[in-house]
Amino acid sequence: MLADSPEFAAATTDARLVEINGNRLAVEVLGPADAPVLIAHHGAPGLGSRAEPRASFGRLADTYRVVVFDARGSGQSEGKGTFSHDQWAADIDGLREWIGAEQIIMAGGSYGGFMAMEYATRYPDRVRAMVLRDTSPDHAHEEKALANALASARVEIDRDKLDRIFAGAVRDDGDLRDCWREILPLYDYHYDPEAVERKVAATPYRYEAHNYAFSVNIPGYDVKPLLPSLTCPVLVTVGRTDWITPVECSEKIAELIPHARLVVFERSGHSPQIEEAEAWTEAVRAFLAETCPVP
Structure with a gap:
């Protein structure tokens, strides 16, 4: 679903379990202790893990203190309580408090962008x-994504499976x-069937969180009315052929947030x-160097 590839498997060695709001989260902290803190949220509840933002935003750990984690109900984290946006947002703030930062750089791709x-x-x-990165300000992307999936020339999609995963009605982890x-064949610019199978094998499956989310x-879900009130600088990035959160979704975000910057990656x-x-990475570094300079 709203997920990323290919570094998608849950990490198994470097996490610490941190109790946040009565639920233990698997957390990794990268980078200098005295640097500005960046918290990155992974995509695809029930499918995603901290491995995805660690592979991308972790590149910035030479300059920033990067916190990546498995959200409640995903990866190696516990799944107590509900999987609502209110709860997941409260968990982010709990991590901010735990790491000791008054303010953070907030980052996320796909469903992580929702959060x-x-x-x-x-x-x-x-x-x-x-x-x-590659996200949407409301649930209108689902209609676009459905049309893109059914029109794809790469593979013929099983409509029943497509409907189950979009509706949050999958039966179990299998x-x-x-x-x-x-x-999965719909996600990348270049289709590689072998890479698809590697991603399937690497993904941590937690169907309860997925079903609740979808x-x-x-x-x-609709944050459009709230986006014009944001005053922080915002960078919006998106791939040109993104099938599930198409470019127009990012364009809408950039239109609504004052002074937001949009960068489209053509390939x-x-x-x-x-x-x-x-x-x-260069685009993100340049944006952060201007808006959150490190002495």
Whole structure:
């Protein structure tokens, strides 16, 4: 779903378990202790893990203190309580408090971008700057994504599996795996069937969080009315051929947030941080060097 590739497997060695709001989260901290803090949220609840933002935003750990984590109900983290946007945003703020930062750079791609915007609109005084990638300000992207999936010339999509994963109606972790395999060919600019199978094998499956996110959270998701109130600098990045959160979604975000900057990567699908890694990282570094300079 709203996920990223290919560095998608949950890490197994470097995490610490940190109790945040009564739930233990798997957390990794990278970079200098005295640097500005960047918290990066992964995509795809129930499918994503901290490995994805560690592989992309972790590149900035030579300059910034980068915190990556498995959200409640994903990866290696516990899944107590609910998986609402309110709860996940509160968990982000709990991590901010735990790391000892008054303000943070908030970052996220795909569904992680949903949560970055949800956090910034709930805790605006806590956000120094924000970096978004391949995301959407509301649930209207689902209609576009459905049309793109069914029109794809790469593969013929099983409509029943597509509908189950979009509706948050998968039956168990095995069914989530099958539905995920069905749509993975749509994500990258260049289609590699072997890479798809590697991603399927590497993904940590937690169907309860996925189902809640897509059956409960997304139908009511819409931060558009709140985005014009943001005052922090924002960088919006997106791949030109992103099928699930198309370019027009990022254009809408950049239109609504005062002084937001939009960068489109022409040879990328849903993951320009991988498919055009050098150019994407350079764009993020330049933005942060201007808006959050490190002495």
